[in-house]
Amino acid sequence: MLFRRANVSDAKAIADLIKESFSDYHVQKMIYGCNGIVKYLEDQLLISDEVNDASTFIAELNDDICAVAQFKRDLKNKIFYLNYICTEKSFRRQKLGPRLIKFSLENESFSFDSVVLDVFENNTPAINWYIGLGFNKNAEKLWTLVEPADHEEGCGYLSGLPQSNICYREYGFSQLSLTTNAGTYSIGLLGEKYYRFSSGSVFKDPAAIALLKKFDNRREFLLIGEKLIDAPDNYKINEFAKTLNMSVKKEILQKKLDMVFLNDLVGDI
Secondary structure, eight states: OOOOOOOOOGHHHHHHHHHHHHHHHHHSSSGGGSTTHHHHHEEEEEEEHTTTEEEEEEEEETTEEEEEEEEEETTTTEEEEEEEEEEEETTTTTSHHHHHHHHHHOOOOOOEEEEEEEEEEEOOOHHHHHTTTTTTEEEEEEEEEOOOOOOOOEEEESSHHHHHHHHHHHHHHHEEEEEEEEEEEEEEEEETEEEEEEEEGGGHHHHHHHHHHHOOOTTTEEEEESSOOOOOOOSEEEEEEEEEEEEEHHHHHHHHHHHHHTTTOOOOO
């Protein structure tokens, strides 16, 4: 088994493995459900490690990728955020997951204090595996589909749309800003179907909702983050999933990983 940093030629295999690790229903609500995800990974992997905010490591056997660990660097908070760790089904429960994480930590140039991740609440085996590696539960994120009522048009405008359109055509997702008299909001365009939000404040602004419906009335409103409170009574709210935020200090994780290869206290995924 070979462990190494990912390169551009790995992009499609990485995308396929990550998509296969989630249900189609959830993949549609992630960037990995977008048509341009392979191009996005290729462009990301082209960036020099010295200036890249992401690190991706893989395990491969006979030129086939068996596992991937994808991290995001948070310099301000000294966090190495584990976006995804996925293992091909036939290689699970062979300690490949901890081996890949161990390799990633030992070969990462970014200086960090903690590793943080999010995991779906119903993924009990993964949660127990992370707990076995020393992770603690911190907070929850709700995945919510919001169906706002129609509002009269208000005053507002979109910013960064030309740049957003270029990014969207290339990758299938992008981001822009929306401003009304009440505030400015960050809006994600995710595939052809969703507006994506990390804050529920936009749903308290009728002018913002009206402008988004006018811009593209085919899109559904996807909120990933806080619980939506004080929404108007005529809004339909569907909290369809929940993720748990978990973290561990780097030194604790390293010690736990060392123990994995000394005994069978921790399983594998």
